[in-house]
Amino acid sequence: MSSARLRAALVAVAIALGSCGESDRADDPLQQEATTSEAAEATTTEVTSPDIHVDRFPTDMLDEVLGRGELVCGVSGTRVIFSETQPDGSVVGVDADYCRVVAAVLFGDAGAVEFVSLTTGERFAALQSGHVDVLFRSTTWTQSRDTAVGLDFGPVIYYDGQQLLARAADGYSSSSGVADVAGAVVCALAGTTTEQNVSDAADAAGIDITLTDFDAIIENFIGGSCDIATADGSALAGRKAKQQPDDQEWVIFPATPFSKEPLAPAYPQNQSRFGDVVNWAVYATIIADEKGITQANVDSMAADPPDAEARRLLGGEGVLQNAMGLEDDAFYQAISQVGNYGEILGRHLEPAGLTRAGSINASWRDGGLIYAPPAR
Amino acid sequence: MTATMGDPAAGAGPVEPWDGEREPAQKPEEPSLSAGEWLGRNLFSSPVNALLTAVFSLLVLLVVRGLLNFTFSEERTWRAVKTNMRFLFTHAYPQDQYARIWVCVGAIAVLSGLSVGLLARAGRGISMKKLSMNLMATGGVIALGIVLREPSAIVDDEGVALHRDASAAVGDSFADWLDANAFTVLAVLVLANAALAVWFHLQGTYLRGGPEPRVGHGVLVLASFGVLIVQQYATGEIVRESFVDAMSDRAWWWLAAAVLAGGGAALWSGLGDARRRNTFVPAMYVFFVGAGVMVLSAWVYPWGHYGFLEGEFINEPGRTVAMTTKLPWTVMLVLLVATYELGRVLRAAGAGPRLRVPLNLLWVLTPFVLYWAVLRDPDLDWDHVLSTDLPMALFFAAFGGLVVWFLAHPRIGESGRVVAVVLVAVAALNWVAAYFGWYPMLQKARISFLLLAVVALLAHNFAGDRAQRMKLVAVWVATMAVFHWLVTLVNSPSTVDTPTDALIGGFGITLIVAVFTLLLAFPMGVLLALARTSKLPIFRVLSTVYIEVFRGVPLITVLFFFTLIFNLFLPDNMTLVDIAGATIGFALFSAAYLAENVRGGLQAVRRGQYEASDAVGFTTVQRTLFIVLPQALRVSIPPLVGQVIATFKETSLLAIVGIFDFLRIADKVISAQSEFLGVKREGLLFVSFIYWIFAYNMSKHSQRLEKRLGVGER
Incomplete structure (x- = not known):
């Protein structure tokens, strides 16, 4: 490990001499002695196969992301409906909204997202190298990506074809x-x-x-x-x-x-706790959609839940979110700040002339494929 | 300093020795020609010349017509570019922090104004003759553009072009006929020109030099221009406005053309030939008037008000541009004019020689300060600053100051070298220690120590009296202050919150990467060139290998290496952000090319110069710095500027390694916005235009520099 110090120092010179890095005190080589606690969490880089798999988070990723206070979310930035970059640099779309959902679940603030626009070529490398925490980049869930590429996939948020x-x-x-x-x-x-x-x-x-x-x-x-x-x-x-x-x-x-193109979020392999958070963030929006809990009525629903599942979901008695390492009101925050599945999809599909009703992206009750496991 | 040496003209005028300038040798004056004579001598002087004029003017006009019609077509969605203007230039830099961008632009305006006012060639500026001719030419070109452009389509309430009834007959007007047979008519006109050329040739008209060739050929050429114009008034499928409507719709442009051409003509005829030639205005005043007209037009001309604010598109075509655009630009122009005048006043007061070095240093320092202090707005951790950063800076300033003070003593002799070598050894040991992780230490301490060791080694070259040594110590203390301040800023997190991972993108990042690349690459290139021409084999071989490796590898490979692969070689919790990696890649790459350019210059320095400097007792460093490099760099200006322009344009490769640079936004991002889906060509044209403006200005500046230093004259 120490043999790499010299190279670190050389790069430090380069940075000091004028490259434009947005350095963070914790990550900066120029401040190494000041950050021994971070150094203790030093990550190892292992090149295992032609598919370079960098295990960035031998410690728990959920703790790391929670500690950082911001979700780094990989999106396309150039795909209408899913994530398009607006003239002020903000990102809108289904994928972007789901980044906000996960951020709201993690931190109670849908705005705590840093969007990284990725091309199709660089998206998996960015995830593997830890440049982004999660990929909401209209990525099709396939066997090879789930296995050989070294990713794990969450629930499908849009069935495309x-x-x-x-x-x-x-x-x-x-x-x-x-x-x-x-x-x-x-x-x-x-x-x-x-x-x-x-x-x-x-x-x-x-x-x-x-x-x-x-x-x-x-x-x-x-x-x-x-x-x-x-x-x-x-x-x-x-x-x-x-x-x-x-x-x-x-x-x-x-x-x-x-063709079948189930578009699903992807996150690094073997990070079950973080993966659970992403999965249940998506499921929570789907359950809210099934139960008719919307952005508008979530407050009254939280005060007077229609059933026990809704009560647990919105942070009432029997709540399960704290066992996941989240706040009790994590899902309440997501729905109140971003919306439920139907709202998220609807607001971005409609301008493109697509409807959810009658398609395979309808709820399972209406003959579609959108189905979430029960929250209990 | 070299430019005035042995120059016979130097004694003729008052030459300021610090300026390195001299008056160019006067060309013998030719009498002014009348417009007709000029045409006859230059465009229609022989059969071949007349035919070339006819064909190539037609081709140029065809291209220009195509470009104009493309640009002003009703199918263009220029709103996409106008709405995304902020996005194109700074990507996601937050609007509430936008004052920082303007502070940066303002700082550059102030420095430019001062530099030009203070340092630029006093020269005679632009003669009235040249000015009035350029004014008339510009007016004429605008007028030609106005008539050359096709008439606008008639649109309905929703802005959709109206189509002609399919049953309406086509071919019932002269324009329709011309439209259908344009190619034939143009070919006939060119052939007629050729026939005329042969006829005139046989008659010996060209040799006689009468007005016939220019009148005969000119009429035919003008006729072919007419065909290009009239043809477009064929109504075709889309309903277009009439000639009269088209011309009156372009009233503002006519006004501009008339003012320019009329002003030029008035100047021309108002002054006699002698006064035209011998009255001069400073070139900057002409620029100020041009820029002033542009800024004024932002206040009065309805360019339209477009934007995107809090999720809503602003779309107000009939208005002048937004206050957030026109006000800052007005301020920038005022700053530029004021600092230019200030520079001239200072120059007149004789402050030029003293201010020249500080001003150039400011130029070098400005990019660092603007990026890390202004744009990033670092959030300083004051506890850390007071407990660590400040004491360390003070220590190095004091300790290094003492070392420099002693080592620059003229009679220090060999003991100075011993101290310097010990320092170098300790500095090297520091890095070895870092390599093995023996003891922790802030990296900037290691860098400071290394700097000190290098300075200690060089100190005896600058030995001198008490005042000289005081100056050296002051330089060292200032360097340490700036270095430690900058590193502290770099290490502090930014407070500017953007929705993406990058602080700034678009043209901003293009400029930042280009500037930092050149700041890194220039010294590297010079050092590499010196190493390659060195007598020491180890330097020579290493430098040759480096240069050949980097010149033999495609730039895109270097970029991929530094943005994707390099991070895998880095230790533990360290990563090199994309932009830093790309900048290093660009710098290493262009350093190799710059080195070869400089080497060419080094080889042009004659042997006698080395021998002469040895004879007066210069050390190697002094010889290189004061004798060899000034001459070598002067000679290599044209290739160096070529490399600078190439580097500036190559930054568009940033798009490929996933950075939101100027080109990528225009090419990929705007055309994927649902409001402007598929609108791509407008953005690309705009981007090319901006690139061209910058590259052209660099090229012009280098030409002035060449002229000032007399490259190519000796």
Whole structure:
């Protein structure tokens, strides 16, 4: 460990000479002797496999995050509906709201979030290296990511799926199927699973398509280089709502997507206590949605709970949150400051022309897939 | 200092020795040509020249027309750029702390004003002839742009362009016909020009130098310009306004063109030829008037008021720009003018020589102070400052001061070297101790000690009388004060709370990274160049290896290494933040290139210069600092500035390593905002424009520097 001190010092010179680091006293090498207590918690860096797995938190991550007083949340920052960066630098969307939910659960303050915008390429490395605590970055839960990449996933917050976007003038309608696009030029984002999915779907339907890689698929779709654009349904709906020219009509099909994209939060592996907090923060919003506890009525519900589960959830008798290392009113704070599942989804889906009702993202009582384990 | 040496012109005028300036040699004066004669001699002097003029002016106009039509098209959503202006320049820097940004801009304005007023070439400035010609040319270019731009589309209440009824016949007007046959007509006009050129050539008209070529070719060229303009009044699919409406809609622009061209013409004709040539105004005044007009337009012209405040979009097209924009810029201009005048007053009072060094030091210090003290607003832990930081700074100032005082004694002799070597050994041992973790110590103490050891080694080069030694001690104490103050600031957490992990982004981070990169890379580059030309093999080999490695690796690889991989080599709880890593990567990379540029300059210094400096008894350090480097750097200005511009532009690679720089915001972030989904080209054009303004100014500045130092003349 001490052999690394010299390098530390060299970097310290570099920092002192003019790089622009936002240094924190606790982390700063220039203050090493002043921070022996932090040094005692020194973390080890181990490179175990080609998938670099850095175990940043041999001590408990929940304690570390609670001690820091701020949640560092990895988001996209460039995805409509889920997380878009506004002109003042603030981040809005479903993912961003769930970061706030977790922050409210942890600290009682939905504002205690530091958003880090990550590209698809750097998102897992950022999580593994401890740069971010949790990833709400419209990330699909897959087997390989859950196992080989070294992440753990929380509950699904949005069931997405890949669809096709076409012009009605070309004879497509919302009831068209994959088989109808035979011979068309289909544009997909280069080098993504999106591309693989659409080619698999075409094979399955027994048709030939011309697949073209593009970085800017919608621009090329508008420009006419693509007959069909393909991406996740939520992304296509957002584009259609905002970018459809006045003299065109776009349609999204097939009604049943041809890939499964369950979007879920991800956090470092083997951090059960922190993982539990993230999971139950999401579940709490879903239970609140089932019970009709909204941002508006949460105060009266807390004063006069409709049933025992709601009472426990909102911090009344039999409360379980303290056993998780949280305040009793953790979930109350999340719902009162951010809202329940339906509210969060609704406020961001509606501007994009999507509805929750009738989709697979409806509550299980209404035939959807959104279901939370009971809070007891 | 070198520029005046052996210069025959030096004795002619009053040359200020500290200035390193001299009057350029006067070119013999040519009589002014009339506009027609100028055209005849320069544009239509031979068949080939006439044809080149015809073809290339047409091509240039086509490009300009395309750019204008793109920029002013009703399909452009410039609101995306205007609304995101703050975002583009500073990313998420909080609005309630925005005064800090303006303090930074103001500090730079004050320093620029002082520097230009105090140090810039007294020179004669811009002659009235040049000024009036430039004014007329600018007015003419604006007028050409006004008529060249296509007419605006007629839009409905919702801002959507109206389309023509599909049944309406196309081709019933001259413009429609021209639109359909534009290519043919232009080709015919160019061919006619060629035919005319052959005819004139056969007749010997070019040799006679009469007005016929310029009239004949000129008419045809103007006709082809006319085609480019009139063609656009074909109504096409979209309903567009008429010629008269289009021209009257651009009344403000006509006014600007008329004022510029009219002013220029009035100046031109009001002064006789001799007075035009021999009346000068300072170049800065011209700049001030231009900037003043821009600032004034912010107060009177309805540029529109756009923004994003507390979750609401502000969208008021008919208004002047926001008070938070126009007021600060007005203040900045006033500051600039005031400090420029102050600088001139000081210069006239003869304060220039004394203020030059402090001013340059301020320039070097400013980026550090502005970033760590102003922008970051550090939250100082006063207990720690009083118990540790301040005593340590005082100790090093006092102890180091004493060491310098003794070692700079002229008769210290060998014992001075022994002390210095002991100090170096102790400093080295400190770092070895750090390596093995033997005893804890603040790293800044180690750095201070190392600095002291280096100064001790060099001290005998600056030995002198009592006053000289006092000065050395003062320099050391000041260095320690600034160094310890800055490190304390760096170590304090910031109080500025942004919603993201970065303090500042956008153009701010572009500038910050570029400035710090150059501050790091320049000294490194010079040292590397000296090492590579050194007689000591170890320096030579190490430096050569370093330079060849970094020049042989793509910049993006270096950046990836320092932002992603480097952290894995760092110990325990230490990480290098992205921006610091990227800055180090940029600096190491451009240092290698700068070193090669400087080496070119070193090789241009003649052998005799070394021998002469040896003959007068200079030490190696003195020879390098006072004889070799000034000449070498002077010669390498053009490639050095080229490298500076390249580094400035290369900062756009920050986008790839995940930092929200100027380009990434325009390219990826704005086009993903639901309000401006897919609006990308506007942002990219704007970003290119800003990059161009900065790069062009750097290039212009280097040209002035070259002229001042006489590069290329000797």
